[in-house]
Amino acid sequence: MTVADDIRAKGMRMTVQRRLVLDALRRARHHITAEEIARSIRASYPQIDPSTVYRNLEALERLGYVTHTHLDDRVTRWRRADSPQHGHLVCRRCGSEEEISMSVLAPLAKRLKGEHGFSADLAHSAVVGLCRECAG
């Protein structure tokens, strides 16, 4: 079953704008912001409205095709749900970003599940702190 068929099977519609959002996410090599998606779409479809991009990202997230993460305080970043998951370390002083394997975060997830019955999504928010250089 194609993505379009799945979307239609759930009573939703495969609009040109929705397909363009999916295409932009497929082209992206890493997490991108909604504004970057909008800009990328405007090259071939100038009339796209930012709210259409936001609403489509939310709809596609509900269907399980995309997810978002938070690297810094303000901006939300999006990626295809089938792209490899990983954590982030972000320095609050110099802004440097480092990707880390989920295996580093797994023991905490396991403990939260065991002690609190909580299924944690530890890739959702970056871990903030001070990098080696900034901590001194």
Added chain:
Amino acid sequence: MTVADDIRAKGMRMTVQRRLVLDALRRARHHITAEEIARSIRASYPQIDPSTVYRNLEALERLGYVTHTHLDDRVTRWRRADSPQHGHLVCRRCGSEEEISMSVLAPLAKRLKGEHGFSADLAHSAVVGLCRECAG
């Protein structure tokens, strides 16, 4: 040395607005939003501007008197830096919040320090996921 003296010693000024922000944080029992602080101040000082509240929170954070955390996606919550630190588990389905001891998060912090030289602030962002009831 009082807070006011410390602020003056650093070349800053103890304005009525700054004192009102500190008072609002002292009255608060738990983390509060900038908007809640502004509303609380407006009761006795209606002309306060939201930007003044934000700027004072940032200034007081630089001085080490307050800190902020992120519980859900968008809202920033503030508290006095001398109030006890703790982590949060937030359910993305039902919105329930649970406080957890920093000792649960400490092993991950230690590992990030050892393997990546990164001094993590694991209380800064809540851990999002699904609570026991919502995970099923």
Added chain:
DNA sequence: AAGACTATCGCAACTTACCGCAATAGTGTC
């Protein structure tokens, strides 16, 4: 191919947060 149904769109207004700027008001000195 045409028609009905309604999900989705573009637009405008709104929200939280941030920033530049001229006016205001704390501060230390006299």
Added chain:
DNA sequence: GACACTATTGCGGTAAGTTGCGATAGTCTT
């Protein structure tokens, strides 16, 4: 207490994101 210095204020504007609404356009049926 008055004065000069300048940190901070209130205001207006900007950015990211959300929401209400009337118009548009996918989709299913015939």
